[in-house]
Amino acid sequence: MGDWDRLRSARLDVSRRSALKGFGAAAVTALAVQPWRQAIADPIFRTDPFQLGIAAGDPAPDGFVIWTRLAPEPLAFDHGMPALAVPVDWEVGEDQGFRTIAAKGTALARPELGHAVHVEVAGLKPGRPYWYRFVAGRERSGVGRAMTTPLPGAALDRIRFAVAGCQHYEQGYFTAYRKLAAEAPDFVFCYGDYIYEGRGGRVRNTREGPVEAIRQHDGDEIYSIVDYRRRYAQYKMDPDLQAAHAAAPWFTVWDDHEIDNNWVDLLDQDDTPPGIFALRRQMAMQAYYEHMPLRASALPVGPQMQIYRRARFGNLLDLNLLDTRQYRTNQPCGDRWQPDCPGINQADAQMLGAAQEKWLMDGLGKSDAQWQALAQQVMVMDLDRNGEPGATYNLDSWGGYRIPRARLLKGIQDRRLDNVVVLTGDEHQNYAGELHLDGRNPGAKAIATEFVATSITSGGDGVDVRPDMVWVQANNPQLKFNNAQRGYMLCDVTRERWETKVRVMDRISDRNGEISTRATLVVPAGETKVVAG
CATH class of the missing domain: 3.60.21.70 (Alkaline phosphatase D (PhoD))
Structure with a gap:
């Protein structure tokens, strides 16, 4: 290995350790799936990453969109986030206490979209309320309420x-x-x-x-x-x-x-x-x-x-x-x-x-x-x-x-x-x-x-x-x-x-x-x- 390769390797190791320290040691689990520079798992945030709230939109009979954007420092140039994709878990409950989970999954908050998350939830029942929330690392968002629409042509009073x-x-x-x-x-x-x-x-x-x-x-x-x-x-x-x-x-x-x-x-x-x-x-x-x-x-x-x-x-x-x-x-x-x-x-x-x-x-x-x-x-x-x-x-x-x-x-x-x-x-x-x-x-x-x-x-x-x-x-x-x-x-x-x-x-x-x-x-x-x- 030449001097340039050794220097490059050392810099990557330092950057990797900094990322793991700043966003959680469990990020190691992401390395087996994809290069560390592309995604970090289980980050640790210094401040609340859900400061911009949560939202749902464009409901349909089988689901709706749920949204959030990770921004621990909302007005900073980089909104307090690294130029890396960060996994965000989400779940949709049939009740406000999430005793019955109707859907769940993981989405990536990507830097290309300012670490915004748009999840198109599907497979739900028509014409009824649901509740949703997000988790990033050890941080949990508030709870939102959304409604699916009735089936097209269904009787609605x-x-x-x-x-x-x-x-x-x-x-x-x-x-x-x-x-x-x-x-x-x-x-x-x-x-x-x-x-x-x-x-x-x-x-x-x-x-x-x-x-x-x-x-x-x-x-x-x-x-x-x-x-x-x-x-x-x-x-x-x-x-x-x-x-x-x-x-x-x-x-x-x-x-x-x-x-x-x-x-x-x-x-x-x-x-x-x-x-x-x-x-x-x-x-x-x-x-x-x-x-x-x-x-x-x-x-x-x-x-x-x-x-x-x-x-x-x-x-x-x-x-x-x-x-x-x-x-x-x-x-x-x-x-x-x-x-x-x-x-x-x-x-x-x-x-x-x-x-x-x-x-x-x-x-x-x-x-x-x-x-x-x-x-x-x-x-x-x-x-x-x-x-x-x-x-x-x-x-x-x-x-x-x-x-x-x-x-x-x-x-x-x-x-x-x-x-x-x-x-x-x-x-x-x-x-x-x-x-x-x-x-x-x-x-x-x-x-x-x-x-x-x-x-x-x-x-x-x-x-x-x-x-x-x-x-x-x-x-x-x-x-x-x-x-x-x-x-x-x-x-x-x-x-x-x-x-x-x-x-x-x-x-x-x-x-x-x-x-x-x-x-x-x-x-x-x-x-x-x-x-x-």
Whole structure:
């Protein structure tokens, strides 16, 4: 053996001993299976590796995804983990005490995915609750609850779920998520803006003037994979958000702030060259996958990631999860709130893209479910926001894409569907209303209904009704309800009616805010209208 080989061997021995010392002597057992540089068994952690919590998602009749990410030092460059794969044991119980184990196994937390674990549990019974947990070395996670869905077409009388999102870390506490967890919903639909990408700031400017941030983002605006991982870690360390994840399985989609404000396709708001923005988008999508309880089918391929998908709940509800960012053409007219402009009638404009739109319409046409939900990001309701000198629209919403909007509603109408409810976020206000081909001349019968859920924190404490919304409510007959407090919506769906409770916080500027029901709104089966409950 030459001097170089002896030196190399000595370095490997030192590195091996350091790894074994830092993560547990039982790592020796891994050596018989694979090289030590690829995996370490039974690590010993100096601090809790489950500081980002646990989650379940995308339930199916036979199982669901369970997720965690090992991060003993969540905000460190390497999140406190070596560049090695670490085995994580998992188990699913039929009861909260795990007296009966329904499934168990071992997954590898790989450094390529920031030591995140996505286990697609299968072989479970349909339509019932399960509990899950993880073990890494001598450390055990908390316990989460998940629900499998009923078999497709199975008789189902009721489902109850929450709609939430838009959770700006700096603008309030996530107390609403603690309240949501106590509701024990069957699932949670998160419509996006799970994180916000901007730099930390002590003061933010609002309609009422400068306001000091409740708490502060760590670092500058995020661009790299490490930046995005650290931002997700900061959010996921919040115990109230962890409680909501542990209480029920989630269906997640993104909006814009998971990548950059108002992005579409390969375009951002700063006119970054598309090839450069594609790199940022690729890193942001990887971090999104790493932190959400998503199936392997959503694993990003370069700067692309398929998040539109469908979940069926017996013969009662089809949940159509949409992506209104990745396949969209650029916002018209400079992407500003303004009156009509020629760009909103652009003939080749796209909101969903041709493939997703066909997938949606084919699914709507074939479904025999009592209700169809379009779970998406930006408002479909056609609202005149000002009236002087003419109608004013949010051009980042469906209001800036009149041809795709008309095609969506005409597709529903042509299929003679009277059971479509759109679920939306983004606006940081609660809205409920009815959808017509021409919102300014609603006509007698709506094509569908829409519930827009407010934010968890974005926008601060809020008020019951903003002064600028008084005119909007009075001059848009299709708008049946509006409120500007923080919170979430709780949907209770039966064969006879769709009931939405608007759950609002009295404040989110401290952790002791209280929840109440601001309104109960109902869509009777087959009537495409919103009435008071």
